[in-house]
Amino acid sequence: MAAAVPLIRSLPDCTDFSKVVQPYLPQLYALPQQFLHSATNLDDLKQLYVSTNPLIFAFAFSLALAPIFLVLSEINKNYSQVDRCWSILPTIYNIHYDVWAHMNGLPAYRLDNVVAFSTLWSLRLTFNYWRKGGYKIGVEDYRWEIIRGKVHPALFFIFNVTFIATIQSVLLFTITTPTYLLLLASRATATNTLTPSDTVFVRTLMSLILLTFFADQQQWDYQNAKASYRQTARPTQRFSAAQLERGFVTSGLWRWSRHPNFAAEQAIWVGLYQWGCWATETYWNWTGVGALGYLILFQGSTWFTEIVSKGKYEEYAEYQRRVGRFLPKVALTGFEGWDEDEVKEERKRKGKKKE
Template identity: 35%
Template sequence: MDSFHVLNEQAPTFVWPVKFCVAMTATTYVLSLLTGNVSQVDRVWTFLPTIYTAYYALLPLWPRVAPTFFFPYTPEAISSSIGGSFSPRALLMLALVVTWMFRLSYNTWRRGLFSLKDEDYRWEILRQKIPKALFQLFNLTFIAIAQNIILFLLGIPTQIAVSQPHTSLGVSDYVLGTLGFLVILIEFTADNQQYSFQTYKQSGKLNMNEWPGARIRWTPQDAERGFVTRGLWAWSRHPNFFCEQSFWVIINFFPLLSSSSRELALSTTSITSLAPLLPCLVLCSLFYSSTLFTEGISLSKYPIAYAAYQQRVGMFIPLLTPVWGFFLSLQGKKEEVDQLVYGIGDRKKLA
C-alpha cells in the first residue's frame, strides 16, 4: 500500500473535522473582537479535542448526509473498512479523552473560567507589553487560528486508529490505557493541590475537606511565599502541565504501538518520519513556550524565591529534582535554596 493510496483513502475522514475547525476558528475570533476578551478558545479547549476524537471513534453512528450544518456526518467516500464498524482501540481512546474532558471541565468551572467575562491573566499582561495592532495580529494568528489547529490535531491519533484494522485490544493498548487513566488521576491531584493552595492564600483558612491528596496543612509562610511548593509541586514546577503533555503523548502512541498496524504505520511514516507524532510534538512545543511566559511572570513577582524554585525543582520532569538538589549540594547552596523553596524563609527575601 503506497503513501498516495493511503492519503487518498483517508482524505474524506478530514472533511467534517476541517469544516468544524474552520467554523470554530472564525467563531472564537469574531467573539474575541465583539467582547474584547481573547479567551474564547480557552472556554472551548476542554470540549474540542473530545468532539474531534468522538467524531472518529463513532464514525459508524453518523449519517451519510448532515441534517444540520454542524452535525457530524460520514461522507459516502469513506470506505466501509474505516466507517463500517467500531474500532475497539478508538473507543478506548475516546473513553480516556472523555475522562480528560471531565477533569479539565471541572477545574475550569471551579476557577470561574467559563464566565464570558473572564480572561486568562497572561493575555492582559501581553496586551500591556506589545502594541495594540501587534496584539490583534497575535490574537488572529496564534490565539484563534493556531490553537484551533492544535485542538484539531489532537483528534488525529484517533483518525489513525480507525484507519487501522479494527482488531481486538492488545498489550500496548492495555498498558497505555492504564497509564492514561493514571496520568489523569495525578493531574487531577495536582489541580486540586493548586486550587487548595490558592484558596488558602486568598482566605487564610484551611479546608481539610478537599479532595484526597490535596488536604495539605498550608501555613502563613506558604501564602507569604506566593506560590505552591508542596505536594506534587515540590517535585515538579508544573506537574499539571507535565501530566497534560504526557496524556496526549500516550494518546498519540496508541495507534503507533499497535501490533496490527505495521503495514499502515510504515506506509504513513514514509511520508515523513515525524508526521504521526505531530499532534503531541506541537502540543508539547506550545506548553513549553507557554510555561516560559508564565514563569517569566512568576519570576517578576517573586524574583528571589521563584529563582530558587527554578534552581531546585525541575520544570516538568520530577526525576530531575533530586539531580538539581545533588548539584546544589556540591555547590554548598542546597540548604539556602531549600529554605527559600520549602522552608519559612525571611520575609524580605521572599518579597
C-alpha cells in the same frame, strides 16, 4: 465498506500520508458548498457526513471554528474564546471518529476506549476551568491581557487572527489525529477487541489524567488556604505561615515539579500519539505534528507564566533552581525537590552572613 477511507492491508501503510490523507484533500475544498447544499435535508447531511473522510471533516470543522472565535473575541474584547472550548474540542473530535466508524460499520472498540479516556480528560479540565471562574463573562486569560498591553493594536489583531483563533483551533484537532490512525489500523486488521498493548495505553492515559487531577487539587487547596490566611492571618494545619506567605505551592507533587499538571497534560497527548505509532507498527509518523505542537505551546506558555511568577514572588527563582520545570531533577542521590527544612536552614545561614 466506507469509501471515504482507504482499504489498507499493511499497518505501516496506515501512516502513509499520500495514501490516507492526500487523496481526500479535494473533499476539503468541496465540503463548504456541499454542506450549504445539504443543510436543509437531514438525510443529505447524514450522507455527506458518512461519505466524507473523517480526518478531512474534523479539519474542516476546526477551520470553521476559527472565524467564530475571532469574531466573538473582537466583539467582546475577550480573547479567551478558544480557552473556553479547550477542554471539550479534542473529545468532540475523538467522538467524531468513533461515531463515524460506527456509522460506517467499522471496528470501533479501540475508538470507544479513546472516547472514554478523552471524556474523562474533558470532565477534569472543564471542572477545573469552571471552578476558577473561566466561563464567567469578562474573565480573560491574563497572558492575552499582558501581551495586548505591550504590542500595537494592529499587531495584536494579526496575532489574534493567526495564533489565538486559528492555530490554537487547528492544534486541538491535530492532537487527536492519532485516533484516525487507530481507526485505519483497526480496519486493516479487522479486529474489534483491545490487545494487551492497547490496554496498557488506555490505563496509562487514565493514570495520567488522575495525576493531573491530584496536581490541580493540590494547587486549588493551596490557593484557598492562601486566600484564607490573607483574611485571618491564621495558617491552616496543612500549610505553614512560611508556605502561605511565599505565594506559590511547593508541597505535594509541586515539590518535585514546578508544573506537574502541565507535565501530565502533555504526556497524555504524547501518549495517544505513541499509541497510534504502536498500532501502526511505526516509530514515528505525521500525526506527531500535533503532539509536537502541543509541547511547543506548553513550553512557550510556561516560559511566559514563569516570567510573571518570578517577578511576582521573591522566592520563585530559588524554586526554579531547586525544582525541575516539568520533570524532577535527578542527582546521584536521587530526585531533587523542594525541601522546606533545607530552605529554612539556608535562609538562616544567609541571614548570619549578612550580619
